Amino acid sequence: MGKAFGLKVTVISSSPKKEADAIERLGSDSFLLNSDPTKMKAALGTMDYIIDTVSAVHPLLPLLSLLKVNGKLVLLGMPIKPLELPIFPLVLV
Numbered sequence: 001m002g003k004a005f006g007l008k009v010t011v012i013s014s015s016p017k018k019e020a021d022a023i024e025r026l027g028s029d030s031f032l033l034n035s036d037p038t039k040m041k042a043a044l045g046t047m048d049y050i051i052d053t054v055s056a057v058h059p060l061l062p063l064l065s066l067l068k069v070n071g072k073l074v075l076l077g078m079p080i081k082p083l084e085l086p087i088f089p090l091v092l093v
Contacts, residue, residue, distance in 0.1 A: 003027050010047070012063070034062060047071055057081050061089055 002009040011022035012032045019031040032043055040062065047066045055077035063073060075083075 010043075012050070012066075040066075045069075049074065051076060053077050055079055057083060060085055064090065 008030075009028045010030045010032050011018065011026065011028045012034055013019075013022070014034050016033055019033070022028045022031045032039055034040060043066050045066070045068055048068055049072045050063050050067060051074045052060075052063060053076045057079045060073070060083055067073060
């Protein structure tokens with residue numbers, strides 16, 4: 001959907017097996033493996049929006065660090081347990 005609006009789209013995943021599908025079938029511009037510290041560091045502060053569709057409990061801080069100042073994190077997944085949001089790192093931004 002983002003591509004239809006002319007946005008640069010990056011798929012973030014924990015599975016390297018999804019890269020080809022993300023780029024070839026879904027048409028994303030890039031793929032970011034969240035377990036690759038080098039690529040995650042390079043992507044810090046580069047995203048305007050993140051649409052998080054993960055329905056399992058997962059850390060939010062790595063996603064928040066990818067956002068630009070005033071970036072938006074939209075949570076669509078519905079984990080059974082509440083997600084934890086560490087406040088101290090947000091204050092340091």
